[in-house]
Amino acid sequence: MATVGIVGGGIAGTAAAYGLRDSSVDAVLFEAGEALGGRMVTRERDGCVYDYGANFIKGADDRFRTVLAEAVGEDLDTVEGTIRVFDSEGTISAGRNDQAPKYTTRDGVRGIAAAFARESGATIATDTRVGHLDRHVGGWTLSTAGGREETVDGLILALPASETTSLLADADWGQQLRDDLMVAAERVPYRPVDSVVCHYPFELDRPFYALVSEDDGHQVGWLSREECKPGHVPDGESLLVVQLNPDWTRQHPNAETETVETVAREGASDLLDDERLLDPDWTDHARWASAVPNHGIDPGLVERPLSYDLALAGDWVAGTGRTYAALQTGLEAADKIENRVLA
Numbered sequence: 001m002a003t004v005g006i007v008g009g010g011i012a013g014t015a016a017a018y019g020l021r022d023s024s025v026d027a028v029l030f031e032a033g034e035a036l037g038g039r040m041v042t043r044e045r046d047g048c049v050y051d052y053g054a055n056f057i058k059g060a061d062d063r064f065r066t067v068l069a070e071a072v073g074e075d076l077d078t079v080e081g082t083i084r085v086f087d088s089e090g091t092i093s094a095g096r097n098d099q100a101p102k103y104t105t106r107d108g109v110r111g112i113a114a115a116f117a118r119e120s121g122a123t124i125a126t127d128t129r130v131g132h133l134d135r136h137v138g139g140w141t142l143s144t145a146g147g148r149e150e151t152v153d154g155l156i157l158a159l160p161a162s163e164t165t166s167l168l169a170d171a172d173w174g175q176q177l178r179d180d181l182m183v184a185a186e187r188v189p190y191r192p193v194d195s196v197v198c199h200y201p202f203e204l205d206r207p208f209y210a211l212v213s214e215d216d217g218h219q220v221g222w223l224s225r226e227e228c229k230p231g232h233v234p235d236g237e238s239l240l241v242v243q244l245n246p247d248w249t250r251q252h253p254n255a256e257t258e259t260v261e262t263v264a265r266e267g268a269s270d271l272l273d274d275e276r277l278l279d280p281d282w283t284d285h286a287r288w289a290s291a292v293p294n295h296g297i298d299p300g301l302v303e304r305p306l307s308y309d310l311a312l313a314g315d316w317v318a319g320t321g322r323t324y325a326a327l328q329t330g331l332e333a334a335d336k337i338e339n340r341v342l343a
């Protein structure tokens with residue numbers, strides 16, 4: 001039976017594995033981290049569950065919704081509440097009329113990638129970084145950092161642009177196409193995000209789930225209430241996820257966590273007009289140097305590696321830094337590579 005290797009266990013890679021579940025190929029997925037999910041990542045503390053990378057997954061496309069419902073099933077939860085906008089003065093208005101449901105699970109957004117992987121039936125190797133690729137006629141050999149080798153008939157790289165560049169740079173694949181792909185991937189610009197989580201031992205009653213900056217003029221870019229996700233925050237408590245404006249993060253590349261958290265606390269207190277928010281009882285902070293790509297690469301270039309049994313997936317391949325877009329590239333990569341290796 002033909003085998004397809006998938007490198008990367010974010011939503012693009014796990015969706016690719018899921019896309020191959022009913023095919024006549026075997027799939028093996030390699031994920032460098034301890035857990036699946038990539039930037040769909042969740043932490044737990046003191047009875048709270050919080051998504052500190054991607055906040056949720058949403059999309060209006062029919063195939064997306066069908067696949068999400070099939071793969072995640074009853075574990076899928078809808079985030080309650082709307083998203084409003086605010087301006088540079090912090091004035092909140094009704095904002096976007098976007099009614100598409102926003103999904104997570106009780107276990108956080110990580111549960112979505114985990115469900116795709118579970119339902120795929122693929123062999124999953126976490127804690128396994130692929131360090132080298134070797135092209136040979138009719139397939140690829142992958143070598144992991146731990147010395148494991150796997151020869152596959154088709155390969156899906158489901159990595160962020162910079163990791164794709166690093167793997168290609170070191171690959172034994174003497175083609176001009178490799179250089180073209182590396183140059184294109186290197187040019188994809190990413191926005192950084194400082195994500196600060198603030199916990200309060202009291203309930204915060206507001207008529208919305210989240211606030212998003214409409215003009216990037218405030219030090220806060222995004223603020224959301226994790227208690228709007230079923231089962232994420234115990235009753236009588238609140239947990240805010242505050243993402244700073246990417247310009248602030250760019251201008252303060254060496255800011256200490258304490259400084260970042262102070263800016264986030266002050267921003268939250270200002271936006272929600274509540275001085276109690278200056279004083280959370282615990283906080284958490286993650287700096288994402290490359291959080292979200294601003295655009296992608298030429299779609300024609302995405303197709304070319306297929307002649308070498310290689311498909312690319314990930315949000316930067318879609319040109320949209322969104323979970324649903326990454327998921328769709330994974331499903332598409334699975335379709336294309338399946339056709340290729342079975343041809």
Ligand SMILES: Cc1cc2nc3c(=O)[nH]c(=O)nc-3n(C[C@H](O)[C@H](O)[C@H](O)COP(=O)(O)OP(=O)(O)OC[C@H]3O[C@@H](n4cnc5c(N)ncnc54)[C@H](O)[C@@H]3O)c2cc1C
Pocket residue numbers: 007008009010011012013030031032033036037038039040052053054055056057058128129130131158159160163167193195243288290291292313314315316320321322323324326
């Ligand atoms: C702070 C933040 C907020 C966001 N908010 C939203 C939001 O609200 N809504 C939304 O739709 N999107 C949001 N996004 C964007 C969303 O998270 C991404 O678009 C999506 O998760 C990208 O998925 P991916 O599979 O393409 O890449 P990733 O999730 O980055 O997955 C790539 C995986 O590859 C693994 N890997 C890397 N190198 C190797 C290697 N050599 N070998 C094996 N594995 C490797 C990594 O460990 C990782 O797990 C946000 C992102 C961030 C960071």
